[in-house]
Amino acid sequence: MKRNITTTINGEARELAVETFHSLLDALRNAAGLTGTKKGCDVGDCGACTVILDGAPVCACLVLAAETDGCNVTTIEGLQSAPGSLHPLQESFMMLGGAQCGFCTPGILMMAKALLDENPNPTDDEIRFGIAGNICRCTGYTKIIDAIRDAAVQLRQEAKGGGKS
Amino acid sequence: MSERQKFNVIGKSVKRSDMLEKVTGAARYAGDLTLPGMLHGKLKRCEIAHANIKRIDTSKALALAGVKAVLTHKDVPHVLHYGSPHPRSASVTKDQYILDTKVRYWGEAVAAVAATTEDIADEAIRLIEVEYEALPAAITLDDAMAAGAPVIHDNGLEGNRVVPDMLFKRGDVEKGFAEADIIIEGNYAVGRPQPAYMEPNVCVAQWDGSDKLTLWTSTQSAFMVRGTLAEVLGLPLGKVRVLCDHMGGGFGAKQDLFQHEFLCALLSRQTRRPVRMEYSRKECFLGGRSRHPGTIWLKQGFKRDGTITARAAKVVFDSGAYGSHAPGVTAVGASALTSLFRCENVHLEGKCVYTNTPIAGAFRGYGVVQTYYALDIQIDEAAEKLGMDPAELKLKTAVREGDIAPSGHAIVGHGLEDCIREGMKAVGWKERPVGCGSAAYRTVSPADGAVRADALPHPTSKKVRGWGIGCEMHGSSAYPGIKEQGNALVNLNEDGSATLLTGAAGLGTGAHTALCQIVAEELGLEFEAVSVVHGDTDIVPWDIGAFASHTTYMVGTAAKMAAAEIKQKLLARAADQLEVSAGDLEVEGGFIGVRGVPGRGISVRDCVAPKLGIPAAHLFGSGTYMPTKSYSFGAHFVEVEVDTGTGQIDVLQVVPVHEIGKVIHPIAAAGQIEGGIQQGIGHTLTENHEIDPKTGRSLNANFVDYKMPLSMDMPDIKTIILETAPDPGGPWGAKGVGEDPIIAIGPAIANAIYDATGVRFRHYPITPEQVLEGLARRRHV
Numbered sequence: 005m006k007r008n009i010t011t012t013i014n015g016e017a018r019e020l021a022v023e024t025f026h027s028l029l030d031a032l033r034n035a036a037g038l039t040g041t042k043k044g045c046d047v048g049d050c051g052a053c054t055v056i057l058d059g060a061p062v063c064a065c066l067v068l069a070a071e072t073d074g075c076n077v078t079t080i081e082g083l084q085s086a087p088g089s090l091h092p093l094q095e096s097f098m099m100l101g102g103a104q105c106g107f108c109t110p111g112i113l114m115m116a117k118a119l120l121d122e123n124p125n126p127t128d129d130e131i132r133f134g135i136a137g138n139i140c141r142c143t144g145y146t147k148i149i150d151a152i153r154d155a156a157v158q159l160r161q162e163a164k165g166g167g168k169s
Numbered sequence: 170m171s172e173r174q175k176f177n178v179i180g181k182s183v184k185r186s187d188m189l190e191k192v193t194g195a196a197r198y199a200g201d202l203t204l205p206g207m208l209h210g211k212l213k214r215c216e217i218a219h220a221n222i223k224r225i226d227t228s229k230a231l232a233l234a235g236v237k238a239v240l241t242h243k244d245v246p247h248v249l250h251y252g253s254p255h256p257r258s259a260s261v262t263k264d265q266y267i268l269d270t271k272v273r274y275w276g277e278a279v280a281a282v283a284a285t286t287e288d289i290a291d292e293a294i295r296l297i298e299v300e301y302e303a304l305p306a307a308i309t310l311d312d313a314m315a316a317g318a319p320v321i322h323d324n325g326l327e328g329n330r331v332v333p334d335m336l337f338k339r340g341d342v343e344k345g346f347a348e349a350d351i352i353i354e355g356n357y358a359v360g361r362p363q364p365a366y367m368e369p370n371v372c373v374a375q376w377d378g379s380d381k382l383t384l385w386t387s388t389q390s391a392f393m394v395r396g397t398l399a400e401v402l403g404l405p406l407g408k409v410r411v412l413c414d415h416m417g418g419g420f421g422a423k424q425d426l427f428q429h430e431f432l433c434a435l436l437s438r439q440t441r442r443p444v445r446m447e448y449s450r451k452e453c454f455l456g457g458r459s460r461h462p463g464t465i466w467l468k469q470g471f472k473r474d475g476t477i478t479a480r481a482a483k484v485v486f487d488s489g490a491y492g493s494h495a496p497g498v499t500a501v502g503a504s505a506l507t508s509l510f511r512c513e514n515v516h517l518e519g520k521c522v523y524t525n526t527p528i529a530g531a532f533r534g535y536g537v538v539q540t541y542y543a544l545d546i547q548i549d550e551a552a553e554k555l556g557m558d559p560a561e562l563k564l565k566t567a568v569r570e571g572d573i574a575p576s577g578h579a580i581v582g583h584g585l586e587d588c589i590r591e592g593m594k595a596v597g598w599k600e601r602p603v604g605c606g607s608a609a610y611r612t613v614s615p616a617d618g619a620v621r622a623d624a625l626p627h628p629t630s631k632k633v634r635g636w637g638i639g640c641e642m643h644g645s646s647a648y649p650g651i652k653e654q655g656n657a658l659v660n661l662n663e664d665g666s667a668t669l670l671t672g673a674a675g676l677g678t679g680a681h682t683a684l685c686q687i688v689a690e691e692l693g694l695e696f697e698a699v700s701v702v703h704g705d706t707d708i709v710p711w712d713i714g715a716f717a718s719h720t721t722y723m724v725g726t727a728a729k730m731a732a733a734e735i736k737q738k739l740l741a742r743a744a745d746q747l748e749v750s751a752g753d754l755e756v757e758g759g760f761i762g763v764r765g766v767p768g769r770g771i772s773v774r775d776c777v778a779p780k781l782g783i784p785a786a787h788l789f790g791s792g793t794y795m796p797t798k799s800y801s802f803g804a805h806f807v808e809v810e811v812d813t814g815t816g817q818i819d820v821l822q823v824v825p826v827h828e829i830g831k832v833i834h835p836i837a838a839a840g841q842i843e844g845g846i847q848q849g850i851g852h853t854l855t856e857n858h859e860i861d862p863k864t865g866r867s868l869n870a871n872f873v874d875y876k877m878p879l880s881m882d883m884p885d886i887k888t889i890i891l892e893t894a895p896d897p898g899g900p901w902g903a904k905g906v907g908e909d910p911i912i913a914i915g916p917a918i919a920n921a922i923y924d925a926t927g928v929r930f931r932h933y934p935i936t937p938e939q940v941l942e943g944l945a946r947r948r949h950v
Contacts, residue, residue: 034203037203039201080193081195101182107366133881138880141844141848142677144844145847146883147836
């Protein structure tokens, strides 16, 4: 049985018809047409589908779509503030080798955003802990950690009004 | 190639051509595609390891509303084919049907469904009834090789052999062993790690009005998929188009053609609608491809000075239910033992055997991971017996320039020695803290001749530390197993930019960026002026697939040749326009200048299109390159900490040193190394696809029970890349790097554990329970 929900996705109120037993992940990928969020396991083990739901990172595969009626969801497609204006995390991942095959990347970027929103100046151990639920099979995490650390510096400079170095 | 050649584009970590799409979520993977009217396919998988199918009843499934088609073995072409798509090479064997009347492993597909939704397809799968006639199963290698073992494939070979046994020999091992001062012999065993690519296998099939099949699929080998699909489905090649834009990893396994790719195409043909089929994560374990588990018996003779006088080995690999890459993996793995550490007299036997377990296939390191694990650990064992430092013994015996490599070629340069020396320097090997292992070489300790007190565990600490070194070499290209070919086409556009067309897959390694860098460098353009078209078998030149560390090496050379052809045409045009000799011209940053006359020249754009926007000529270049082989080298230095109370092993730091010739993109190259180390740590310590030895059932086909190293587990890695042994066969001396890093890390960890604990492990994965058992045994000795 389908249910109509209204969920704000990346700032836009979206009216979606979803099966009551479907996940937010399937709703995003199919009903909303936002395929940037990836399905790596569908059971909450890999983190590839991480999105930000009302300010908190979640595995979209573990949330029922119907539960998000009236909620705010940010996906990878909403990470940049405007076309051509990337989030510092996106810049850092591009320049420092934070992505290889790119399949875990949307989830890791969203998890990293949630981490830096909460803790703008994380230690490397805190970064490792922050993305502990996100499986990356390509990079060995070294360059992901470099990229998050670098983006944190940029964000702190921006917050101080210093802009990008 | 001049040593001091100045490079403008290669050797720099330019922004990768695929990155913007990947960080914005815009990158399109095969599974992201939706087509109008698209159906969803699912596979029915068996839950028995070995059986004949007596009866399949699909009537209930077909009666379910929304079900559009059900296929069983009765409905599909019964054509024997290669599971791995190198149909004309010696590395594969022809033993698969799309669907057979028999199942050979728990989890093999027996039927396929297409329905209007995934949920209906799932329900339909449950409604298919299959009656089996159970057959005795051979789950383990011992089962399969025993007298009277069940026959898995009736190929006329005894003992469930996939192919006849192989032998690689040189010199006289008997004489070599007779000359040895010490002989070391051991049995080594390797587990069943999975590639665990993040993107599950997925494809979408569609037939058009002209009966042409288009398949979007996550594959490393689009042209091989095209060829095999055409052959098995009885279609002309021109009626099959295979597309793959981005893919979420493959690590070798996605070279094979999987059951769902055939079945998705057939479901789509029958329903006349597009069909999408995606493996669940569990299906990636069951229906995917693992590394080959197996056993290696290894015996070597040594002189007192460390010279290796003889090496004999028996390598037995478990291919699982089908041959896939077993012949190639066995040949490459066994023949690798002819090299790495020099030995004149070798006698190496290779055997690959079917069992009733999920299929083993190609996986980064291709047989060499397993055999060098045994070889490197045994050299460590020898060092102890000889009273030598293991790094010194490895350096002394390291393969060097002019030695004959496993491929039959002479080694170029001294890459392995360079890696060992550089790593010893970087970690301060000779001054390293002394582990608690009882290795004899420890009796001669650094500096003061006594064990350093600060290296011993604190009296109240239960944690001990140790260092290990592991070595490897791996070929770029699959020669001589496969006579490969790399192709490239480059078009020059009217604005002076260039477009590279390549069949090389976008596996995620950054290879397309490297290819664009090579074209830009050769053609004298900025990197940003070169774009790449790939992933469509109707458009791009033929490619054998992305594997064997060969894309940058082989396709890179083809791309350089293509760019050179355009450059020649371009300079001829510019010479006319400028009324100078072409030999006096050079191109840099998109400007064709007259050498020695600053400012005189013409931009590439004006040369190509004097009338703005209209090219004066179609300037293109093509390159075809058939490589032989080069070898890259590596030595990994690892420090581990072992908790003697829990058996927990922590890899504290890794210093990998790799010699890979000219580096095209330093960050991408380092990324390959660090990712390979992650997978190798997993292989060595935690990763093993467990198969119940009684039933053949998978016990851990998910990411919780199959444990990979994640961000909290990964050590610091201080990557060192050397360019000391460039190969004349690669662009500016570049060689491959993809396969190498997964090989040396395993033995380095095992050797470090020995250094820390005095317990020698000759298998992987090494679990905490085994560490505790080993420590208990050692205390009793």
